[in-house]
Amino acid sequence: MFLSLAPFLSLLAVIISSAHSGNVLVFPHEGSHWVNMRVLVEQLHSRGHAVTVIRNFDSWYISETSPHYNSITVNMAGGGTEDFYRQFVSEVFRIKRSKGSAWALMALQFELKDKFFELHKKVSEVVTHILENKDLVKSLQDAKYDMVLTDPANGGGVMLAHYLGLPLVFNARWTAHGEAHFAIAPSPLSYVPLSPSELTDQMTFFDRVTNMVFYITRMHLYKQIVGPHYSALSSRYFGSADYFSLFQAADLWLMRVDFVFEFPRPTMPNVIYMGGFQCKPAKPLPQHLEEFVQSSGEHGVIVMSLGTLIAELPLDLADDIAAAFAKLPQKVIWRYKGDRPASLGNNTLIVDWMPQNDLLGHPKMKLFVSHGGTNGIYEAIYHGVPIVGIPIVFDQADNLSRMRAKGVAKVMDISVLDRKNFQRAIEDVLNEPSYRVNMQRLSRLHRDTPMTSLDTAIFWIEFVMRHKGAAHLRTESYRMPWYSYYSMDVVLFLVMIVLLILLFFAGLVWSCYRMCFKRKVKSD
Incomplete structure (x- = not known):
């Protein structure tokens, strides 16, 4: 039935x-x-x-x-x-x-x-x-x-x-x-x-x-x-x-x-x-990515993506970034469509596209190198992954400044970025536990809601x-016109009323003074 x-x-x-x-x-x-x-x-x-x-x-x-x-x-x-x-x-x-x-x-x-x-x-x-x-x-x-x-x-x-x-x-x-x-x-x-x-x-x-x-x-x-x-x-x-x-x-x-x-x-x-x-729990990675991630051992993985608008970089800048990655013990997955940098290390995998949310949610994920787009930042918050930011344009620098203020990100300016200070920034975030601890706290706060x-x-x-x-x-x-929104007309009206009252009392006092003065003159 x-x-x-x-x-x-x-x-x-x-x-x-x-x-x-x-x-x-x-x-x-x-x-x-x-x-x-x-x-x-x-x-x-x-x-x-x-x-x-x-x-x-x-x-x-x-x-x-x-x-x-x-x-x-x-x-x-x-x-x-x-x-x-x-x-x-x-x-x-x-x-x-x-x-x-x-x-x-x-x-x-x-x-x-x-x-x-x-x-x-x-x-x-x-x-x-x-x-x-x-x-x-x-x-x-x-x-x-x-x-x-x-x-x-x-x-x-x-x-x-x-x-x-x-x-x-x-x-x-x-x-x-x-x-x-x-x-x-x-x-x-x-x-x-x-x-x-x-x-x-x-x-x-x-x-x-x-x-x-x-x-x-x-x-x-x-x-x-x-x-x-x-x-x-x-x-x-x-x-x-x-x-x-x-x-x-x-x-x-x-x-x-x-x-x-x-x-x-x-x-x-x-x-x-x-x-x-747009964030959601991580799904299993494609086999080739899972094998690469697992090969990182205890050192873990770094993911780098500068978003869809920034698929390529100036050659010298890309070379500096690749050289910095090559000196790290971590494995790196870098979404990049430009020419292959000459200094690219064996630990770095360049891809045209990657399942960013799934990678950030992987247990071996250690760090996210990001341009500071809102979508990527929220995926990092959701999964509790600290950030090294390289803002390029639009709201990216401001987004990353908020993350920096909350103690979960270090921000690099492309006008001064080179292989040495980029490597130093990555190592600072990886070696200082407070970045991950603070980001995991943000993740718990972000997820603790009655509805998604x-x-x-x-x-x-x-x-x-x-x-x-x-x-x-x-x-x-x-x-409302601006002067009504800010109550400027009300303030002006009240000021005028106060001035009229003050003028009235001032006139009253002056009249009393004159009357008293005239009486005194007459008595003299």
């Missing part, structure tokens, strides 16, 4: 699952940002939701076909191609290795400004192309999407969600205006460091001066980079040039950090923390779909 019910119960489960399934439109950000967006997409698909991803025909990371989503390919160049990032990283190497002079640092800022001005211009052109294509807009409207999931590092998904009148959920660490908290949550500059200042939450007076200068200059820079493009879109389609309020009106902010990584700071009810949501970060993220995405948004969690403070 029970066995005969099994097919029926399975069918019922499928029917119930499909009855609660949603329809999600995804407007992603290109490059490594897609790596973590894809985790959410695949998980949504596994729970029975229909997912549609908008991509450009020249997309670098986002495939047109996938078992996990349908795609809408826009017949326009998106700008964030492999060549775009490769050329940019190459220029960053050239500038930063000029020994970090003031002119070099200024040149780097101009390079960032020019490249990302062009990138946001391309995004704006793609959005215009979509919204001016009446057939495409009608198909998007007819699809009856429940929400838009987007990465606010560009404004395309923001504009599209508001145009279609759909709830908006962010997969966020950055917006087009910098670190995402600064767009939505109170951020006192006295103890909330602005990326990329590399400061902590314990600032001296001059640190606070530096933080304030960073804030003023960065906000001005971001407005120059993104303002002209998104202001024009907002004016054209929404009747107002205040494009940034469209970002702030998002229903939910899924934040790719937690307070194991982030310094304590104010937050908001619609900010959901999902740091490390991924389950938390999916719950809140489904929450937004079930309730057609999350307006009850969203503050309306972004609609």
Whole structure:
């Protein structure tokens, strides 16, 4: 009897699952940002939701076909191609290795400004192309999407969600205006460091001066980079040039950090923390890697990866790194696509790709040499592996500075990196137990939660779909003018009242004085 019910119960489960399934439109950000967006997409698909991803025909990371989503390919160049990032990283190497002079640092800022001005211009052109294509807009409207999931590092998904009148959920660490908290949550500059200042939450007076200068200059820079493009879109389609309020009106902010990584700071009810949501227990390694790892004996293994954007290095820098590795007793697995360094030792295995999470979770893992990308840092935290960091660009130096402040990482600057100081940095982290002890403590804190970060993220995405948004969690403070937000009008009003009262009493005293003086004159 029970066995005969099994097919029926399975069918019922499928029917119930499909009855609660949603329809999600995804407007992603290109490059490594897609790596973590894809985790959410695949998980949504596994729970029975229909997912549609908008991509450009020249997309670098986002495939047109996938078992996990349908795609809408826009017949326009998106700008964030492999060549775009490769050329940019190459220029960053050239500038930063000029020994970090003031002119070099200024040149780097101009390079960032020019490249990302062009990138946001391309995004704006793609959005215009979509919204001016009446057939495409009608198909998007007819699809009856429940929400838009987007990465606010560009404004395309923001504009599209508001145009279609759909709830908006962010997969966020950055917006087009910098670190995402600064767009939505109170951020006192006295103890909330602005990326990329590399400061902590314990600032001296001059640190606070530096933080304030960073804030003023960065906000001005971001407005120059993104303002002209998104202001024009907002004016054209929404009747107002205040494009940034469209970002702030998002229903939910899924934040790719937690307070194991982030310094304590104010937050908001619609900010959901999902740091490390891509992390999971290690799986067995492929046989050739397992054999290599086991051959390390008691010394263990070091893994090095500088992320997907930095597949190659200048020849002399790669040679210095290889020479430093060759002097170590550990075995090294290095993800690298450049020419084989002449100084490469027998203890070092170069690979095009590696299962990074599975390697970091292996019992013989001793150290992670990383560029400081958020995904890699969280995998190191999850598995309790200390870090030697080599930041190159974007948020990497700031990410690693947080790890350094927590006593789990040593950071190298590529402008001064050579074989001797690189080897010394590795040996310092390997030989000083506090790095591993501190990282294992962070790992325990990170894992000690009632739900996994991924389950938390999916719950809140489904929450937004079930309730057609999350307006009850969203503050309306972004609609207030700045002088009302900071209560400057209230302070001015109260100051005027106090002044009027003081003037009244001063006048009263003066009148009494004059009356007394006149009486005295008369009596004389």
